[in-house]
Amino acid sequence: MKPKVGIPRALLYYNYFPMWKAYFEELGAEVVLSDLTNKRILNEGVNCCVDDACLPMKVFHGHIIDLKDRADYLFIPRLISVKKNEYICPKFCGLPDMVLNSVKGLPPVIDCTINMRNGSSSFRKAVLEVGKRFTQDYRRIYRAYNKAIAQLRDFESLMEKGATPLEAMKGELPRHEGFKYTVGLIGHPYNIYDNYVSMRIIDKLRARGINVVTQDMVCTRELDKIAGNFTKPMFWSFGKKIMAASQYLIEKRQVRGIIYLVAFGCGLDALVGDLVERRIRRNGLPFCLLTIDEHTGEAGIDTRLEAFIDMLEWRDAAKC
Numbered sequence: 001m002k003p004k005v006g007i008p009r010a011l012l013y014y015n016y017f018p019m020w021k022a023y024f025e026e027l028g029a030e031v032v033l034s035d036l037t038n039k040r041i042l043n044e045g046v047n048c049c050v051d052d053a054c055l056p057m058k059v060f061h062g063h064i065i066d067l068k069d070r071a072d073y074l075f076i077p078r079l080i081s082v083k084k085n086e087y088i089c090p091k092f093c094g095l096p097d098m099v100l101n102s103v104k105g106l107p108p109v110i111d112c113t114i115n116m117r118n119g120s121s122s123f124r125k126a127v128l129e130v131g132k133r134f135t136q137d138y139r140r141i142y143r144a145y146n147k148a149i150a151q152l153r154d155f156e157s158l159m160e161k162g163a164t165p166l167e168a169m170k171g172e173l174p175r176h177e178g179f180k181y182t183v184g185l186i187g188h189p190y191n192i193y194d195n196y197v198s199m200r201i202i203d204k205l206r207a208r209g210i211n212v213v214t215q216d217m218v219c220t221r222e223l224d225k226i227a228g229n230f231t232k233p234m235f236w237s238f239g240k241k242i243m244a245a246s247q248y249l250i251e252k253r254q255v256r257g258i259i260y261l262v263a264f265g266c267g268l269d270a271l272v273g274d275l276v277e278r279r280i281r282r283n284g285l286p287f288c289l290l291t292i293d294e295h296t297g298e299a300g301i302d303t304r305l306e307a308f309i310d311m312l313e314w315r316d317a318a319k320c
């Protein structure tokens with residue numbers, strides 16, 4: 001029987017799932033996913049996680065509880081850096097320990113360390129270390145690695161063509177015609193693409209005839225070019241991408257306004273949000289900051305969204 005590897009549909013699932021799925025399947029494992037985020041998952045995560053954690057961390061804990069009795073292994077990598085000379089939020093570094101401490105009765109956790117601060121050799125080392133749990137055939141591990149990287153490239157290229165991660169995982173592209181205008185939506189992928197956490201913000205905007213562009217839909221080369229011109233280098237990968245994407249959307253004037261979805265309790269969002277907001281307002285674009293936590297009601301978010309859309313429409317009407 002194939003060993004089952006559990007991957008939670010939370011945090012960096014929205015960035016890397018196709019890659020890890022291809023990798024584990026090529027190694028002969030079956031990949032098991034947690035359910036889509038729902039009220040039960042959120043409540044269980046909130047109940048077992050430390051109080052001062054941010055919402056995405058609590059959601060992640062809920063997904064672990066949902067998965068733990070259905071998998072032979074849980075995949076919770078210890079992420080320090082996903083790009084040369086950059087870091088990600090320190091909470092990712094302690095994530096396996098946080099989960100092991102908060103959730104009892106877990107199957108073995110695959111907690112390989114990924115630290116690409118000095119280049120990608122650590123990633124290859126982690127891949128090898130994980131692969132050896134499933135096979136001693138090194139050629140098979142490297143084949144799985146190459147397939148995984150190819151899957152990631154395909155996935156990212158679909159997103160750059162306008163697909164959300166969930167659409168890209170299905171190999172779908174959304175329609176591009178028939179929208180009144182385009183709005184930028186920025187924020188951490190696990191906030192903006194998780195339909196329960198974001199309260200289906202992308203679907204709601206599209207249903208109102210508004211095309212949505214997120215930071216993952218902008219060409220990575222363009223973002224790196226913009227980030228290269230920041231007065232000081234930004235060493236947080238996510239913050240850098242969010243800042244560069246907002247700058248790109250302002251400069252190209254492709255969007256009528258920008259929405260930033262932030263998680264309450266996120267230190268990075270508090271800093272980057274302020275920088276992004278100043279830059280957007282300086283350039284005269286409408287801006288909407290939506291803060292979410294476990295108590296946020298959908299009606300409140302809908303009202304803010306409606307008000308923002310109304311404002312865009314009034315501005316349009318005033319220009320005529």
Ligand code: SF4
Pocket residue numbers: 054055056057089090091092188263265266267268269
């Ligand atoms: S970047 Fe913010 S939202 Fe993401 S894990 Fe860290 S604290 Fe939480």
